[in-house]
Amino acid sequence: MVKYVGPSLNATFSALADPTRRAIVARLGEADFSQGVSVGELAEPFDMSPPAISKHLRVLEHAGMLTQQRDGRVRRCRLDPKPINEAAQWIEHHRQFWNHQLDALAGFLESAGGDDVGFGIDGNHPGEEGGP
Amino acid sequence: MVKYVGPSLNATFSALADPTRRAIVARLGEADFSQGVSVGELAEPFDMSPPAISKHLRVLEHAGMLTQQRDGRVRRCRLDPKPINEAAQWIEHHRQFWNHQLDALAGFLESAGGDDVGFGIDGNHPGEEGGP
DNA sequence: CATATACTTAACCAAATGGTTAAGTATGTA
DNA sequence: TACATACTTAACCATTTGGTTAAGTATATG
Numbered sequence: 651m652v653k654y655v656g657p658s659l660n661a662t663f664s665a666l667a668d669p670t671r672r673a674i675v676a677r678l679g680e681a682d683f684s685q686g687v688s689v690g691e692l693a694e695p696f697d698m699s700p701p702a703i704s705k706h707l708r709v710l711e712h713a714g715m716l717t718q719q720r721d722g723r724v725r726r727c728r729l730d731p732k733p734i735n736e737a738a739q740w741i742e743h744h745r746q747f748w749n750h751q752l753d754a755l756a757g758f759l760e761s762a763g764g765d766d767v768g769f770g771i772d773g774n775h776p777g778e779e780g781g782p
Numbered sequence: 783m784v785k786y787v788g789p790s791l792n793a794t795f796s797a798l799a800d801p802t803r804r805a806i807v808a809r810l811g812e813a814d815f816s817q818g819v820s821v822g823e824l825a826e827p828f829d830m831s832p833p834a835i836s837k838h839l840r841v842l843e844h845a846g847m848l849t850q851q852r853d854g855r856v857r858r859c860r861l862d863p864k865p866i867n868e869a870a871q872w873i874e875h876h877r878q879f880w881n882h883q884l885d886a887l888a889g890f891l892e893s894a895g896g897d898d899v900g901f902g903i904d905g906n907h908p909g910e911e912g913g914p
Numbered sequence: 915c916a917t918a919t920a921c922t923t924a925a926c927c928a929a930a931t932g933g934t935t936a937a938g939t940a941t942g943t944a
Numbered sequence: 945t946a947c948a949t950a951c952t953t954a955a956c957c958a959t960t961t962g963g964t965t966a967a968g969t970a971t972a973t974g
Contacts, residue, residue, distance in 0.1 A: 664799035667792055668932085672872070679879040689951065702933055704952060709931095723941040723950050731880050738873045740804070741866060747811040748863050800962085821921065834963055836922060841961090855920050855971040 659740055661713035662733040670696060671706050675715065678729035686719065686726030791872055793845035794865040802828060803838050807847065810861035818851065818858030 665671050674692055681687045693703040707727065710716035714733045718725045797803050806824055813819045825835040839859065842848040846865045850857045 659804065660799055660801060663795050664931095666869075666873075667796035667799055669792060670932095672791065676876055679876045683880075690949095693951095698932095699934065700951065701935085701953080705932070708952095720940090725951070729880055731877065734873060734877065737798075738870065738877065741798075741870045741873070744808055744811045745863065745866070745870065748815075748861055802962090822919095830962095831964065832921065833923080833965085837962070840922095852970090857921070 658714065658733060659737060662715065662737045665709050665713040665715060666734075666737070668706070668709075670698070670703075671710060674706060674710065675729065675734070678716070678727060679731075683728060686721075686728045688724045688726055689718075690724070692727060790846065790865055791869060794847065794869045797841050797845040797847060798866070798869070800838070800841075802830070803842060806838060806842065807861065807866070810848070810859060811863075815860060818853075818860045820856045820858055821850075822856070824859060 666675070673695065677692060677695075678687055689700075689703065689707065692707070693700060696703065707716060707718070711718065715730055717728050717730055719728070720726075798807070805827065809824060809827075810819055821832075821835065821839065824839070825832060828835065839848060839850070843850065847862055849860050849862055851860070852858075
């Protein structure tokens, strides 16, 4: 039984796969929510034509990560965090499995005697509940 | 100053954007690390030709998420969690900003008087340190 | 040695992606 | 009213993606 989560994760991860879009998301995240950020302001850091930015914004909008609101001739953009939160949940859910198994893997590597098998084992499990 | 994180995030998010690849990652995560999973076992749930699976595996491999090891005529696959951990870190880092700002947004919505602006505000911030 | 198994590589194809320029559209301003 | 501003839409293009089938490679087995 393979749990199918719907097309939203496709759109979200796909949207995050582009560095321009990640930068836009980052900028929107840091901006003042009540103000929003105009398309022009979002476009300013990039050496790219306005239509290219417009396309990126529609990708984010289609993924449900961005909402636009007209304010005169300016369009103010805001981030909707729900899709990224769902993507984060997907990762977190599955990380629980493999972070649990990393201990077993460490044991496997020791018993195998090889100290370089090409895995990125560095003992760093970010996001792990490190509490008491 | 836009912090450039390198091409690995591109490859990781891009790899996760495909449902077949997410299912493979999920299966690898649940599997026994010391055993690995053969390509045939990974391919079995999908109605897809062997070359298609092979391509998906190379995408995951190129993203650094998968390592293969020959064992006779079988190739055992294992998950390398490092890239996904980095992707999770990127999301977590930026979520700190906008989850912080959601409070301000709630206030903005109240003062604006509109109770339906199209945002997905549901008071649900998954991953937030939810106390003891 | 001959054949089956477990894949991969090569060649091809349709559709999607990420960019461009040119031409709209809607709003503000002289 | 005329023009500038802030975008979007349309049309086009090269590259990438996700699939196919056919052929190749390496290992196990009769």
